[in-house]
């Protein structure tokens with residue numbers, strides 16, 4: 001591994017970064033997601049995720065300010081709670097690390113993505129209205145894969161079922 005320590009922080013070497021990229025790409029594609037096809041851009045985000053993991057002990061979002069408290073930053077550990085709604089609405093996550101199939105295939109253009117994460121004050125208020133500190137999702141529909149029965153709560157069904165790989169059209173709204 002090609003790792004360098006500067007001021008006690010790990011600087012990620014090319015070899016480790018390439019390995020991390022290849023493993024993540026394989027993993028996300030098998031779950032029906034897509035990394036940004038701009039490999040250099042994607043690797044620059046991954047480098048910062050690894051850096052954050054070394055600094056905080058968790059893989060905080062590379063585009064947001066973490067507070068070095070895992071419980072407080074739980075919603076922005078990559079992949080964050082906001083990835084899927086942003087993929088559904090804008091075709092990419094806030095950082096642009098994940099993109100939709102339409103963006104990947106050039107059928108849709110990327111637009112600026114507004115921050116979906118509530119302010120710290122609003123997150124505090126939401127916590128009091130949620131179960132186990134997880135932001136309430138009671139208004140989010142539940143989708144069921146009609147092939148394997150996989151259930152997920154999100155704005156739209158996933159592009160591909162992460163379990164049986166059935167396509168989006170094969171999901172039905174369950175609740």
Ligand code: SF4
Nearest residue numbers: 061078080093094095
């Ligand atoms: S915005 Fe993208 S890169 Fe940032 S945490 Fe969410 S999924 Fe990861």
